[in-house]
Amino acid sequence: MTESLPHVPLGSAPATNFPALSLRGLTKRFGAKTAVNAINLDVPAGSFYGLVGPNGAGKTTSLSMATGLMRPDAGTAQVLGVDVWRHPLEAKRLMGILPDGVRLFDRLSGEQLVTYAGLLRGMDKETVASRVKDLLEALDLAKDAGTLVVDYSAGMTKKIALASALIHAPKLLVLDEPFESVDPVSSANIRDLLTDYVASGGTVIVSSHVMDLVQRMCDHVAVIAGGNVLAAGTVESVRDGMSLEEKFVELVGGRHQAGGLQWLRTS
Numbered sequence: 054m055t056e057s058l059p060h061v062p063l064g065s066a067p068a069t070n071f072p073a074l075s076l077r078g079l080t081k082r083f084g085a086k087t088a089v090n091a092i093n094l095d096v097p098a099g100s101f102y103g104l105v106g107p108n109g110a111g112k113t114t115s116l117s118m119a120t121g122l123m124r125p126d127a128g129t130a131q132v133l134g135v136d137v138w139r140h141p142l143e144a145k146r147l148m149g150i151l152p153d154g155v156r157l158f159d160r161l162s163g164e165q166l167v168t169y170a171g172l173l174r175g176m177d178k179e180t181v182a183s184r185v186k187d188l189l190e191a192l193d194l195a196k197d198a199g200t201l202v203v204d205y206s207a208g209m210t211k212k213i214a215l216a217s218a219l220i221h222a223p224k225l226l227v228l229d230e231p232f233e234s235v236d237p238v239s240s241a242n243i244r245d246l247l248t249d250y251v252a253s254g255g256t257v258i259v260s261s262h263v264m265d266l267v268q269r270m271c272d273h274v275a276v277i278a279g280g281n282v283l284a285a286g287t288v289e290s291v292r293d294g295m296s297l298e299e300k301f302v303e304l305v306g307g308r309h310q311a312g313g314l315q316w317l318r319t320s
C-alpha cells in the first residue's frame with residue numbers, strides 16, 4: 054500500500070478540520086481490470102454526500118476499501134483523520150456501514166440481529182434494548198421484530214441491515230444503495246431519519262442510481278465512472294444549472310441512438 058500520500062484535505066479547508074472521509078490514491082485491480090483508479094476524494098464532515106455512477110463504475114469497490122471491507126492495492130482511506138487500514142478498530146468505531154449485497158445472520162429474528170449488532174459494539178443491554186425498539190419503529194419493522202431475517206423481503210432485509218448500522222450512533226454512515234427495494238413510505242421515513250442525523254452533525258455517504266433522489270437529498274455529490282472521479286463538489290456546483298441526471302449523462306455518456314432492438318417490436 055502507498056503510505057506516503059499526505060492526507061491534507063483538498064481545497065482550502067483548514068487542516069485541523071478532518072474530512073469525515075478522505076481517500077488518497079485509492080486503487081483496486083481485479084486481474085487486468087482497474088476497478089478503482091487512484092481516486093482522491095474528501096467528504097466534508099456534516100455533509101450528506103451522494104456517490105453516483107453507471108453500473109460497474111467502481112462505487113461499491115471504493116466504498117468497500119474506504120470502510121475496511123476490501124484491502125486496497127494502493128492508496129489510503131481515513132475516517133475523521135483515522136487511517137482505516139492502519140487502525141481498523143478505531144476507524145470502524147466511527148462508522149456505520151450498509152454494504153451492498155449484505156450477508157446477515159439471517160437465522161436470527163430482526164430484533165435479535167440488531168440487538169446482536171449493538172452488543173457487538175460493546176453497548177450495555179438497556180441502551181441496546183431501548184435503541185432497538187426505536188429503530189424497529191422508525192424503520193416500520195416493529196410488527197416483524199420476531200420474524201427470522203431469512204423470511205424478510207429484500208426491502209425489509211435492507212432496513213434491518215440499516216438498523217444494525219445505526220445502533221451505535223456512528224459519526225459517519227456509509228450506505229451502499231440504501232433505498233433499493235425499499236417501499237416509498239419507508240424510503241421517506243429513512244430520508245427523514247438521515248436528514249435529522251446530518252442536521253445533528255453526522256455525515257452520510259450514500260450511493261444511488263436515482264439522480265432525482267440524490268439531487269433532492271444530498272448537499273454534495275461525486276460522479277464516478279470507469280474507476281475515476283469525473284466530478285465532485287456541492288450538488289449545485291456539479292450539476293451546474295442542469296438537472297443532476299442531465300449532467301450525469303453529459304459526463305458519463307452511453308445513451309444509445311433511438312431505434313432500439315428491431316426484433317423486439319411486436320408490430
Ligand SMILES: Nc1ncnc2c1ncn2[C@@H]1O[C@H](COP(=O)(O)OP(=O)(O)OP(=O)(O)O)[C@@H](O)[C@H]1O
Nearest residue numbers: 083086087088106107108109110111112113114115
Ligand atoms: N470481486 C471482483 N472480482 C472481479 N471483478 C470485480 C469484483 N468486484 C468488482 N469487480 C469489477 O470491478 C468493477 C467495479 O465494480 P463495482 O461493483 O465497484 O461497481 P459499481 O459502481 O458498484 O456498480 P453497480 O452500480 O452496478 O453496483 C466492475 O467492472 C466489476 O466487474
